[in-house]
Amino acid sequence: MRTRLSKSKRREDILRKARQLFLEQGLADTEMEDIRLACGVSRGGLYHHFSNKRAVLDAVVEGDVAGLADALNVDGASPILVLLEVGSSHRGANAGVLSALQTPEEKLDYLSSLEQAFSSILMDALVARMGEFVRNDINAEHVAELFMTINTHINRREILGQWSSAQAAGFAATSLEALAPLLQSPEELAPIIADLKHKASS
The missing domain is CATH 1.10.10.60 (Homeodomain-like)
Incomplete structure:
Protein backbone atom coordinates (compact mmCIF):
# COMPACT_ATOMS: atom_id res chain seq x y z
CA MET A 1 0.00 0.00 0.00
CA ASN A 52 11.03 17.01 -16.42
CA LYS A 53 14.43 15.65 -15.40
CA ARG A 54 16.08 19.05 -15.72
CA ALA A 55 13.64 20.42 -13.13
CA VAL A 56 14.63 17.56 -10.82
CA LEU A 57 18.33 18.37 -11.34
CA ASP A 58 17.65 22.05 -10.63
CA ALA A 59 15.96 21.15 -7.36
CA VAL A 60 18.71 18.72 -6.31
CA VAL A 61 21.35 21.41 -6.90
CA GLU A 62 19.24 24.01 -5.10
CA GLY A 63 19.14 21.69 -2.10
CA ASP A 64 22.95 21.43 -2.10
CA VAL A 65 23.36 25.20 -2.35
CA ALA A 66 20.74 25.80 0.37
CA GLY A 67 22.89 23.60 2.60
CA LEU A 68 25.85 25.89 1.94
CA ALA A 69 23.74 28.95 2.76
CA ASP A 70 22.59 27.33 6.02
CA ALA A 71 26.21 26.63 6.96
CA LEU A 72 26.93 30.37 6.89
CA ASN A 73 24.74 30.89 9.96
CA VAL A 74 27.49 29.78 12.35
CA ASP A 75 28.12 32.75 14.66
CA GLY A 76 31.63 34.14 14.52
CA ALA A 77 32.74 32.00 11.57
CA SER A 78 34.12 33.76 8.51
CA PRO A 79 31.74 33.02 5.61
CA ILE A 80 34.62 32.60 3.18
CA LEU A 81 36.27 30.05 5.46
CA VAL A 82 32.97 28.21 5.90
CA LEU A 83 32.34 28.00 2.16
CA LEU A 84 35.88 26.83 1.51
CA GLU A 85 35.54 24.09 4.11
CA VAL A 86 32.00 22.92 3.33
CA GLY A 87 31.74 23.68 -0.37
CA SER A 88 35.15 23.15 -1.96
CA SER A 89 36.02 19.76 -3.42
CA HIS A 90 39.67 20.83 -3.20
CA ARG A 91 39.22 20.89 0.57
CA GLY A 92 37.56 17.47 0.67
CA ALA A 93 33.91 18.55 0.50
CA ASN A 94 31.31 16.24 -1.03
CA ALA A 95 31.00 16.91 -4.77
CA GLY A 96 27.26 16.17 -4.76
CA VAL A 97 25.87 14.81 -8.03
CA LEU A 98 28.89 15.95 -10.02
CA SER A 99 30.14 12.38 -10.36
CA ALA A 100 26.88 11.47 -12.12
CA LEU A 101 27.61 13.78 -15.06
CA GLN A 102 29.13 12.23 -18.15
CA THR A 103 28.49 14.36 -21.23
CA PRO A 104 29.40 18.01 -21.91
CA GLU A 105 25.67 18.79 -22.22
CA GLU A 106 24.95 17.38 -18.76
CA LYS A 107 27.82 19.35 -17.29
CA LEU A 108 26.54 22.56 -18.88
CA ASP A 109 23.05 21.86 -17.49
CA TYR A 110 24.57 21.29 -14.05
CA LEU A 111 26.60 24.50 -14.23
CA SER A 112 23.50 26.43 -15.29
CA SER A 113 21.58 25.00 -12.31
CA LEU A 114 24.48 25.71 -9.96
CA GLU A 115 25.02 29.29 -11.08
CA GLN A 116 21.30 30.05 -10.83
CA ALA A 117 21.19 28.61 -7.31
CA PHE A 118 24.28 30.61 -6.33
CA SER A 119 22.56 33.77 -7.53
CA SER A 120 19.13 33.11 -6.01
CA ILE A 121 20.11 31.38 -2.75
CA LEU A 122 23.75 31.76 -1.75
CA MET A 123 24.64 35.32 -2.71
CA ASP A 124 22.24 37.07 -0.32
CA ALA A 125 23.30 34.80 2.53
CA LEU A 126 26.97 35.48 1.83
CA VAL A 127 26.48 39.26 1.63
CA ALA A 128 24.51 39.24 4.90
CA ARG A 129 27.39 37.52 6.73
CA MET A 130 30.32 39.23 5.01
CA GLY A 131 30.05 42.68 6.58
CA GLU A 132 31.74 41.93 9.89
CA PHE A 133 34.66 40.12 8.23
CA VAL A 134 35.86 42.66 5.67
CA ARG A 135 37.84 45.83 6.33
CA ASN A 136 35.73 48.83 7.31
CA ASP A 137 36.74 50.73 4.18
CA ILE A 138 35.72 47.90 1.85
CA ASN A 139 32.25 47.21 0.45
CA ALA A 140 31.24 43.76 1.74
CA GLU A 141 28.92 43.13 -1.19
CA HIS A 142 31.79 43.70 -3.62
CA VAL A 143 33.92 41.13 -1.79
CA ALA A 144 31.06 38.63 -1.89
CA GLU A 145 30.61 39.24 -5.63
CA LEU A 146 34.34 38.79 -6.23
CA PHE A 147 34.43 35.55 -4.28
CA MET A 148 31.39 34.11 -6.06
CA THR A 149 32.63 35.23 -9.50
CA ILE A 150 35.98 33.52 -8.91
CA ASN A 151 34.28 30.39 -7.59
CA THR A 152 31.97 30.23 -10.61
CA HIS A 153 34.92 30.60 -12.98
CA ILE A 154 36.86 27.81 -11.26
CA ASN A 155 33.80 25.51 -11.29
CA ARG A 156 33.20 26.10 -14.98
CA ARG A 157 36.81 25.55 -16.07
CA GLU A 158 37.29 22.42 -13.98
CA ILE A 159 33.90 20.78 -14.59
CA LEU A 160 34.19 21.26 -18.36
CA GLY A 161 37.65 19.69 -18.31
CA GLN A 162 39.53 22.85 -19.26
CA TRP A 163 41.57 22.72 -16.04
CA SER A 164 42.92 19.83 -14.03
CA SER A 165 42.21 19.71 -10.30
CA ALA A 166 45.77 20.94 -9.70
CA GLN A 167 45.31 23.91 -12.04
CA ALA A 168 42.02 24.81 -10.36
CA ALA A 169 43.65 24.59 -6.91
CA GLY A 170 46.48 26.86 -8.07
CA PHE A 171 44.08 29.47 -9.39
CA ALA A 172 42.05 29.27 -6.17
CA ALA A 173 45.20 29.88 -4.12
CA THR A 174 46.16 32.91 -6.21
CA SER A 175 42.62 34.29 -5.99
CA LEU A 176 42.51 33.93 -2.21
CA GLU A 177 45.87 35.70 -1.93
CA ALA A 178 44.34 38.58 -3.90
CA LEU A 179 41.21 38.64 -1.71
CA ALA A 180 42.97 38.27 1.64
CA PRO A 181 44.00 41.95 2.04
CA LEU A 182 40.32 42.93 1.85
CA LEU A 183 39.53 40.98 5.03
CA GLN A 184 39.89 42.01 8.65
CA SER A 185 41.83 38.84 9.46
CA PRO A 186 43.64 37.87 6.24
CA GLU A 187 45.91 35.49 8.15
CA GLU A 188 42.95 33.11 8.55
CA LEU A 189 43.28 32.20 4.88
CA ALA A 190 47.00 31.35 5.12
CA PRO A 191 46.65 27.61 5.92
CA ILE A 192 44.02 27.15 3.19
CA ILE A 193 46.18 28.96 0.64
CA ALA A 194 49.18 26.81 1.62
CA ASP A 195 47.09 23.64 1.26
CA LEU A 196 45.81 24.69 -2.17
CA LYS A 197 49.37 25.52 -3.32
CA HIS A 198 50.46 22.08 -2.19
CA LYS A 199 47.64 20.47 -4.19
CA ALA A 200 48.55 22.62 -7.19
CA SER A 201 52.14 21.37 -7.14
CA SER A 202 51.28 17.71 -6.57
Missing part, protein backbone atom coordinates in the same frame (compact mmCIF):
# COMPACT_ATOMS: atom_id res chain seq x y z
CA ARG A 2 1.34 3.41 -0.97
CA THR A 3 2.31 5.67 1.91
CA ARG A 4 0.62 9.03 1.78
CA LEU A 5 3.05 11.86 2.41
CA SER A 6 2.48 15.57 2.68
CA LYS A 7 3.30 17.59 -0.44
CA SER A 8 6.59 18.82 1.00
CA LYS A 9 7.59 15.38 2.29
CA ARG A 10 6.73 13.80 -1.06
CA ARG A 11 8.92 16.35 -2.83
CA GLU A 12 11.79 15.63 -0.43
CA ASP A 13 11.38 11.90 -1.03
CA ILE A 14 11.45 12.35 -4.81
CA LEU A 15 14.62 14.44 -4.62
CA ARG A 16 16.35 12.04 -2.24
CA LYS A 17 15.63 9.06 -4.48
CA ALA A 18 16.43 10.95 -7.67
CA ARG A 19 19.82 11.96 -6.23
CA GLN A 20 20.52 8.32 -5.37
CA LEU A 21 19.58 7.21 -8.88
CA PHE A 22 21.73 9.92 -10.47
CA LEU A 23 24.72 8.75 -8.43
CA GLU A 24 24.13 5.04 -9.08
CA GLN A 25 23.14 5.15 -12.76
CA GLY A 26 24.41 8.49 -14.01
CA LEU A 27 22.23 11.40 -15.02
CA ALA A 28 21.97 10.34 -18.67
CA ASP A 29 20.76 6.84 -17.81
CA THR A 30 18.18 7.94 -15.27
CA GLU A 31 14.73 8.61 -16.71
CA MET A 32 11.69 10.16 -15.08
CA GLU A 33 10.12 6.68 -15.12
CA ASP A 34 13.03 5.37 -13.02
CA ILE A 35 12.42 8.12 -10.49
CA ARG A 36 8.68 7.44 -10.50
CA LEU A 37 9.17 3.74 -9.85
CA ALA A 38 11.72 4.36 -7.09
CA CYS A 39 9.26 6.68 -5.35
CA GLY A 40 6.18 4.51 -5.90
CA VAL A 41 4.09 7.38 -7.22
CA SER A 42 1.86 7.78 -10.25
CA ARG A 43 3.08 9.64 -13.32
CA GLY A 44 0.68 12.45 -12.46
CA GLY A 45 2.04 12.51 -8.91
CA LEU A 46 5.63 12.85 -10.13
CA TYR A 47 4.88 15.44 -12.82
CA HIS A 48 2.84 17.44 -10.32
CA HIS A 49 6.13 18.19 -8.58
CA PHE A 50 8.60 18.21 -11.51
CA SER A 51 7.86 18.75 -15.18
Whole structure:
Protein backbone atom coordinates (compact mmCIF):
# COMPACT_ATOMS: atom_id res chain seq x y z
CA MET A 1 0.00 0.00 0.00
CA ARG A 2 1.34 3.41 -0.97
CA THR A 3 2.31 5.67 1.91
CA ARG A 4 0.62 9.03 1.78
CA LEU A 5 3.05 11.86 2.41
CA SER A 6 2.48 15.57 2.68
CA LYS A 7 3.30 17.59 -0.44
CA SER A 8 6.59 18.82 1.00
CA LYS A 9 7.59 15.38 2.29
CA ARG A 10 6.73 13.80 -1.06
CA ARG A 11 8.92 16.35 -2.83
CA GLU A 12 11.79 15.63 -0.43
CA ASP A 13 11.38 11.90 -1.03
CA ILE A 14 11.45 12.35 -4.81
CA LEU A 15 14.62 14.44 -4.62
CA ARG A 16 16.35 12.04 -2.24
CA LYS A 17 15.63 9.06 -4.48
CA ALA A 18 16.43 10.95 -7.67
CA ARG A 19 19.82 11.96 -6.23
CA GLN A 20 20.52 8.32 -5.37
CA LEU A 21 19.58 7.21 -8.88
CA PHE A 22 21.73 9.92 -10.47
CA LEU A 23 24.72 8.75 -8.43
CA GLU A 24 24.13 5.04 -9.08
CA GLN A 25 23.14 5.15 -12.76
CA GLY A 26 24.41 8.49 -14.01
CA LEU A 27 22.23 11.40 -15.02
CA ALA A 28 21.97 10.34 -18.67
CA ASP A 29 20.76 6.84 -17.81
CA THR A 30 18.18 7.94 -15.27
CA GLU A 31 14.73 8.61 -16.71
CA MET A 32 11.69 10.16 -15.08
CA GLU A 33 10.12 6.68 -15.12
CA ASP A 34 13.03 5.37 -13.02
CA ILE A 35 12.42 8.12 -10.49
CA ARG A 36 8.68 7.44 -10.50
CA LEU A 37 9.17 3.74 -9.85
CA ALA A 38 11.72 4.36 -7.09
CA CYS A 39 9.26 6.68 -5.35
CA GLY A 40 6.18 4.51 -5.90
CA VAL A 41 4.09 7.38 -7.22
CA SER A 42 1.86 7.78 -10.25
CA ARG A 43 3.08 9.64 -13.32
CA GLY A 44 0.68 12.45 -12.46
CA GLY A 45 2.04 12.51 -8.91
CA LEU A 46 5.63 12.85 -10.13
CA TYR A 47 4.88 15.44 -12.82
CA HIS A 48 2.84 17.44 -10.32
CA HIS A 49 6.13 18.19 -8.58
CA PHE A 50 8.60 18.21 -11.51
CA SER A 51 7.86 18.75 -15.18
CA ASN A 52 11.03 17.01 -16.42
CA LYS A 53 14.43 15.65 -15.40
CA ARG A 54 16.08 19.05 -15.72
CA ALA A 55 13.64 20.42 -13.13
CA VAL A 56 14.63 17.56 -10.82
CA LEU A 57 18.33 18.37 -11.34
CA ASP A 58 17.65 22.05 -10.63
CA ALA A 59 15.96 21.15 -7.36
CA VAL A 60 18.71 18.72 -6.31
CA VAL A 61 21.35 21.41 -6.90
CA GLU A 62 19.24 24.01 -5.10
CA GLY A 63 19.14 21.69 -2.10
CA ASP A 64 22.95 21.43 -2.10
CA VAL A 65 23.36 25.20 -2.35
CA ALA A 66 20.74 25.80 0.37
CA GLY A 67 22.89 23.60 2.60
CA LEU A 68 25.85 25.89 1.94
CA ALA A 69 23.74 28.95 2.76
CA ASP A 70 22.59 27.33 6.02
CA ALA A 71 26.21 26.63 6.96
CA LEU A 72 26.93 30.37 6.89
CA ASN A 73 24.74 30.89 9.96
CA VAL A 74 27.49 29.78 12.35
CA ASP A 75 28.12 32.75 14.66
CA GLY A 76 31.63 34.14 14.52
CA ALA A 77 32.74 32.00 11.57
CA SER A 78 34.12 33.76 8.51
CA PRO A 79 31.74 33.02 5.61
CA ILE A 80 34.62 32.60 3.18
CA LEU A 81 36.27 30.05 5.46
CA VAL A 82 32.97 28.21 5.90
CA LEU A 83 32.34 28.00 2.16
CA LEU A 84 35.88 26.83 1.51
CA GLU A 85 35.54 24.09 4.11
CA VAL A 86 32.00 22.92 3.33
CA GLY A 87 31.74 23.68 -0.37
CA SER A 88 35.15 23.15 -1.96
CA SER A 89 36.02 19.76 -3.42
CA HIS A 90 39.67 20.83 -3.20
CA ARG A 91 39.22 20.89 0.57
CA GLY A 92 37.56 17.47 0.67
CA ALA A 93 33.91 18.55 0.50
CA ASN A 94 31.31 16.24 -1.03
CA ALA A 95 31.00 16.91 -4.77
CA GLY A 96 27.26 16.17 -4.76
CA VAL A 97 25.87 14.81 -8.03
CA LEU A 98 28.89 15.95 -10.02
CA SER A 99 30.14 12.38 -10.36
CA ALA A 100 26.88 11.47 -12.12
CA LEU A 101 27.61 13.78 -15.06
CA GLN A 102 29.13 12.23 -18.15
CA THR A 103 28.49 14.36 -21.23
CA PRO A 104 29.40 18.01 -21.91
CA GLU A 105 25.67 18.79 -22.22
CA GLU A 106 24.95 17.38 -18.76
CA LYS A 107 27.82 19.35 -17.29
CA LEU A 108 26.54 22.56 -18.88
CA ASP A 109 23.05 21.86 -17.49
CA TYR A 110 24.57 21.29 -14.05
CA LEU A 111 26.60 24.50 -14.23
CA SER A 112 23.50 26.43 -15.29
CA SER A 113 21.58 25.00 -12.31
CA LEU A 114 24.48 25.71 -9.96
CA GLU A 115 25.02 29.29 -11.08
CA GLN A 116 21.30 30.05 -10.83
CA ALA A 117 21.19 28.61 -7.31
CA PHE A 118 24.28 30.61 -6.33
CA SER A 119 22.56 33.77 -7.53
CA SER A 120 19.13 33.11 -6.01
CA ILE A 121 20.11 31.38 -2.75
CA LEU A 122 23.75 31.76 -1.75
CA MET A 123 24.64 35.32 -2.71
CA ASP A 124 22.24 37.07 -0.32
CA ALA A 125 23.30 34.80 2.53
CA LEU A 126 26.97 35.48 1.83
CA VAL A 127 26.48 39.26 1.63
CA ALA A 128 24.51 39.24 4.90
CA ARG A 129 27.39 37.52 6.73
CA MET A 130 30.32 39.23 5.01
CA GLY A 131 30.05 42.68 6.58
CA GLU A 132 31.74 41.93 9.89
CA PHE A 133 34.66 40.12 8.23
CA VAL A 134 35.86 42.66 5.67
CA ARG A 135 37.84 45.83 6.33
CA ASN A 136 35.73 48.83 7.31
CA ASP A 137 36.74 50.73 4.18
CA ILE A 138 35.72 47.90 1.85
CA ASN A 139 32.25 47.21 0.45
CA ALA A 140 31.24 43.76 1.74
CA GLU A 141 28.92 43.13 -1.19
CA HIS A 142 31.79 43.70 -3.62
CA VAL A 143 33.92 41.13 -1.79
CA ALA A 144 31.06 38.63 -1.89
CA GLU A 145 30.61 39.24 -5.63
CA LEU A 146 34.34 38.79 -6.23
CA PHE A 147 34.43 35.55 -4.28
CA MET A 148 31.39 34.11 -6.06
CA THR A 149 32.63 35.23 -9.50
CA ILE A 150 35.98 33.52 -8.91
CA ASN A 151 34.28 30.39 -7.59
CA THR A 152 31.97 30.23 -10.61
CA HIS A 153 34.92 30.60 -12.98
CA ILE A 154 36.86 27.81 -11.26
CA ASN A 155 33.80 25.51 -11.29
CA ARG A 156 33.20 26.10 -14.98
CA ARG A 157 36.81 25.55 -16.07
CA GLU A 158 37.29 22.42 -13.98
CA ILE A 159 33.90 20.78 -14.59
CA LEU A 160 34.19 21.26 -18.36
CA GLY A 161 37.65 19.69 -18.31
CA GLN A 162 39.53 22.85 -19.26
CA TRP A 163 41.57 22.72 -16.04
CA SER A 164 42.92 19.83 -14.03
CA SER A 165 42.21 19.71 -10.30
CA ALA A 166 45.77 20.94 -9.70
CA GLN A 167 45.31 23.91 -12.04
CA ALA A 168 42.02 24.81 -10.36
CA ALA A 169 43.65 24.59 -6.91
CA GLY A 170 46.48 26.86 -8.07
CA PHE A 171 44.08 29.47 -9.39
CA ALA A 172 42.05 29.27 -6.17
CA ALA A 173 45.20 29.88 -4.12
CA THR A 174 46.16 32.91 -6.21
CA SER A 175 42.62 34.29 -5.99
CA LEU A 176 42.51 33.93 -2.21
CA GLU A 177 45.87 35.70 -1.93
CA ALA A 178 44.34 38.58 -3.90
CA LEU A 179 41.21 38.64 -1.71
CA ALA A 180 42.97 38.27 1.64
CA PRO A 181 44.00 41.95 2.04
CA LEU A 182 40.32 42.93 1.85
CA LEU A 183 39.53 40.98 5.03
CA GLN A 184 39.89 42.01 8.65
CA SER A 185 41.83 38.84 9.46
CA PRO A 186 43.64 37.87 6.24
CA GLU A 187 45.91 35.49 8.15
CA GLU A 188 42.95 33.11 8.55
CA LEU A 189 43.28 32.20 4.88
CA ALA A 190 47.00 31.35 5.12
CA PRO A 191 46.65 27.61 5.92
CA ILE A 192 44.02 27.15 3.19
CA ILE A 193 46.18 28.96 0.64
CA ALA A 194 49.18 26.81 1.62
CA ASP A 195 47.09 23.64 1.26
CA LEU A 196 45.81 24.69 -2.17
CA LYS A 197 49.37 25.52 -3.32
CA HIS A 198 50.46 22.08 -2.19
CA LYS A 199 47.64 20.47 -4.19
CA ALA A 200 48.55 22.62 -7.19
CA SER A 201 52.14 21.37 -7.14
CA SER A 202 51.28 17.71 -6.57
